[in-house]
Amino acid sequence: xxxxxxFFEATKLSFWWLPEVNSMCRIRAAELGTRETxxxxxxxxxxxxxxxxxxxxxxxxxxxxxxxxxxxRKGECKEMVNFIVLPSPYYEGAFRFExxxxxxxxxxxxxxxxxRIVPHIDNSESNCVIDFALIDFQHMFKFIELEEVLRAAxxxxxxxxxxxxxxxxxxxxxxxxxxxxxxxxxxxxxxTYFSGHFDTWEYRTELRSVRLRTREExxxxxxxxxxxxxxxxxxxxxxxxxxxxxxxWRAVRHSFEILLRRGSSEVSALLLRMEAKxxxxxxxxxxxxxxxxxxxxxxxxxxxxxxxxxxxxxxxxDPGLAKARDEALDLxxxxxxxxxxxxxxxxxxxxxxxxxxxxxxxxxxxxxxxxSLLQLMKFKLMKATMQEQVRVLDAAATSGAVSLTKAMASxxxxxxxxxxxxxxxxxxxxxxxxxxHDTKCNETLQRCMLSMDTDDLALCVAALANRGNTSxxxxxxxxxxxxxGPLARRVPSDRLLSLAVGATKTxxxxxxxxxxAQAAAATLKDFSIADIIRxxxxxxxAKGKPLPAEAKATLFSEAASMLGPMLHR
Numbered sequence: 001x002x003x004x005x006x007f008f009e010a011t012k013l014s015f016w017w018l019p020e021v022n023s024m025c026r027i028r029a030a031e032l033g034t035r036e037t038x039x040x041x042x043x044x045x046x047x048x049x050x051x052x053x054x055x056x057x058x059x060x061x062x063x064x065x066x067x068x069x070x071x072x073r074k075g076e077c078k079e080m081v082n083f084i085v086l087p088s089p090y091y092e093g094a095f096r097f098e099x100x101x102x103x104x105x106x107x108x109x110x111x112x113x114x115x116r117i118v119p120h121i122d123n124s125e126s127n128c129v130i131d132f133a134l135i136d137f138q139h140m141f142k143f144i145e146l147e148e149v150l151r152a153a154x155x156x157x158x159x160x161x162x163x164x165x166x167x168x169x170x171x172x173x174x175x176x177x178x179x180x181x182x183x184x185x186x187x188x189x190x191x192t193y194f195s196g197h198f199d200t201w202e203y204r205t206e207l208r209s210v211r212l213r214t215r216e217e218x219x220x221x222x223x224x225x226x227x228x229x230x231x232x233x234x235x236x237x238x239x240x241x242x243x244x245x246x247x248x249w250r251a252v253r254h255s256f257e258i259l260l261r262r263g264s265s266e267v268s269a270l271l272l273r274m275e276a277k278x279x280x281x282x283x284x285x286x287x288x289x290x291x292x293x294x295x296x297x298x299x300x301x302x303x304x305x306x307x308x309x310x311x312x313x314x315x316x317x318d319p320g321l322a323k324a325r326d327e328a329l330d331l332x333x334x335x336x337x338x339x340x341x342x343x344x345x346x347x348x349x350x351x352x353x354x355x356x357x358x359x360x361x362x363x364x365x366x367x368x369x370x371x372s373l374l375q376l377m378k379f380k381l382m383k384a385t386m387q388e389q390v391r392v393l394d395a396a397a398t399s400g401a402v403s404l405t406k407a408m409a410s411x412x413x414x415x416x417x418x419x420x421x422x423x424x425x426x427x428x429x430x431x432x433x434x435x436x437h438d439t440k441c442n443e444t445l446q447r448c449m450l451s452m453d454t455d456d457l458a459l460c461v462a463a464l465a466n467r468g469n470t471s472x473x474x475x476x477x478x479x480x481x482x483x484x485g486p487l488a489r490r491v492p493s494d495r496l497l498s499l500a501v502g503a504t505k506t507x508x509x510x511x512x513x514x515x516x517a518q519a520a521a522a523t524l525k526d527f528s529i530a531d532i533i534r535x536x537x538x539x540x541x542a543k544g545k546p547l548p549a550e551a552k553a554t555l556f557s558e559a560a561s562m563l564g565p566m567l568h569r
Contacts, residue, residue, distance in 0.1 A: 004148070008140040015085075016049075023085040024100055027052040027107075029069060051081040052107065054099045054117045067107060067115040083107070088131040089122070096130050106130040141179060146193070147200065149175045151212065160209040163187060215243045220251035229263030233276035244279065245286030249300040249308070252287055255280055256311035278321050281312060281328045288335060302339040303356030305332055310359040333363050340369065343376055350376045354388040357381075358395040361404065370401035381408065386415050386423045394430045405434055413437040416444050424448035429456050432463045442473030449480045457481050458491045458499060465502025465509045478509045487519035493526040500538035507544025514551045521555040524562060532559055 016026040028049040053070035056062050072081045082100035097107040099117060108118045108128035120130050135143075153169035154161050166172060167184055176184045185193070187208065194203035194210055199221045203210045213221075219239055226232045232255055236244070259277055263269055291299045300308070309332035315325045340360075343350050350373075352360065357377055360366055366373065374381075381392060393408035395401075412427055413436075419427060428444045429452075431437055445460055452460075461481055464474050487496065499516045503509050520527070520535055527535065536559055539547060 004141070004144055004152075008137070012137055013052075016051075018082060021084065021100070024082055025085060026072070026081050027083060027097065051077075052083075053077070053080045054102060054105065055080050063119055065117050067117055091131050091133070094131040094133050097132070107132075144175065144179060146175065147197070150201075154210075154212050157211075160204070160207060160211045163190060163208045163210065166190075166210065214246075215240075216246040216248075219243055220248055223247075223251050223255055226258055229259050229261050229273055230269050232258040233263075233269075233273045236276035236280055237272060239279075241279070241283060244283040246290050246294070246297070247283075247287060248297060249287060249291055249304055250298075252280065252284070253304065253308055253311065256308070256315075260311060260314055274321060277315050278324055281315065281321075281324045284308070284312070284328045285331055288331070301351060302336060302360070303352035305336050305339070306352065306356045306360035306363065308332055309336065309363050313362070329364070333365060336360060336363060337365070340373070340376070344372055349379065354380055354384040354392060358388075358391045361392065361395040361401055362399050367396075367399040367401040370396070370404040373401070374404050374407055378407075382411065386412070386419050386427060389415065390423075390427050390430045393434070397430070397434050406436065409434045409436040413440045416440055421448065421451070425452045425456060428460060432460045435467065438464065438467065438469060439471075442469070442471045445477045446473045449477045454481070454484050454487070454490045455492070455495065457484070458487070458495050461509060461512070462495060462498035462502045465506050466498065468505045470506050470508050474506070475508045478512050482512050482515060485515075487515050488522040489519075491519060493520070493523060493531065496520050496523075497527070497531050497535050497538070500535050500542070503542040503544070504538050505543070510542060510544030513539070513542055513545075513547050517547055517551045517555045521551075521558045524555075524558045529563065532563065535559075 012029075014028050016028055018024040018026065028051050049071070050069045051072050053068040053072070054065070055068050055070065056065045060066065070077060070081055072078075079101040083097045084100050086096045086098055088094035088096055099105040104119050104121075105117055106120045108116050108120065108126075108130045109132075110116050110118075110128045116128065118126070118128055118130075120126065120128070149171050150166070153166055153172050173184060176182055190210070191203055191205065194201040199218055200213055201210055202213055219235070222235060223232065226235060236255060236259075259273060259280070263273060288300070288305075291297045309329055312325055312329050312332060315321065340350065350357070350360075354377075357373075357380075361373065381389065384392070389408055389412050393405065393412055396404040396408055409431060412431055416424070416427060424444055425448045428441050428448060431444075432441045441460070441464065445464075449457055449460075457477065458481060461474065461477050464471075464477075484490070491499075496516050496519055499509065499512060500520070503513050503516075517539060524532065536556065539552065539555065
């Protein structure tokens, strides 16, 4: 275990007790020499050396600064290097180190590796440790962990190491004999240890061999267990760029999934998530390149590329992040296009499932290839479930893939008659956006309108009304929407405007106009100036039963209070 000695020597601390106040001292790095000591380690009875110090640099906060090493001769820099040793009120034999000239500020260990000076109040929620035990240097070897010994034994091993060779290593044998005072473990014991530390070691029973996982493997395993956007962002930001570049694509996809979830609204958390997204987007090119050239990494299939591109497309933020996002999206689209070209030239179906196909269709430039994509996926699309077909229909309609939209609209319309009740709402919502199969939409809307979300029902009513629909089905759906009561905060501003415009094209939805006017008056700040003007014109031109005077007056009054000051500038 001699090779561990330099580390312990370099981290050895000693006290220089001061006479001014009881228990006042300086904490010195015992083995680090200075100019005053001519590079030699400090000795007992001799002042000087490098001391742990409390100095707030310009980039630090007084409430949280790093411990510094500062050279200080006798009587110098005492406001920064002098500490008071206090007994811990909680742990027998442990001590606290308070800055002598800054009451309430203590040396603190912040996991995993931080040594800080922080203000401390007992029973606070801080994760810092301020109580320390003093250990005689002679007992240093007892603080060597088994992992450190095993790592040292495998430092020159590129891959797998037989367990027999590991047991024969001198440091491993010395650790069990001198530190643990026990015989070296049997195979089963090592297997249990490696299984319990699977994030660091991979053990193969059939080979009786072990290997140390790479940094990217360990990071990938860590990321797979993260559940919150803030935790994920912190790990991504802390990770080295070269390690991120060699991450498996599955880990990158999982990271994006977590980062895109709703997180804390605090400014610091928002900035952290934004930086993590920027960093992750920045290494995507390297991730794809590594996957293509490294035999140890799995190349992402077309479906994974489409999914990653969809996740990148959802990222929003400052202009700098938007630029990085667009560059990464362009790279992913080129990879996806190459895969589509190869499938088309070979005359074989695309190797991806229907859900990933929906993500592929949404990518820039894919709508123009609607005809060929339909042919490459036709068999899978026709065999897909209703939910999968609806997802593709929605993506195709949104991206403007005309031929694919028509094909999927027909498939969904044909499947409506035998669809489950819980599938009808999403199906009619997707179908009504296409301006196709309105008769089917009307019929289906009557079957599912009572179970639909208010916003979805409003979308369907508005879409049909804007096409001048006068069917009894639309009238019944409108009555169901009116029965939902106030629409404010339940239906967004663009939907309210669409309902108002729809009322100018058919009198069938006149009954909901009062609800629309009341909701718009209550949420008028959510509308743009142009949309307010369009709303007022639509309300004034609505067909059928006129809007009640009170509702109309309230809406116009709210609009006047917003538009008036602008008109008088």
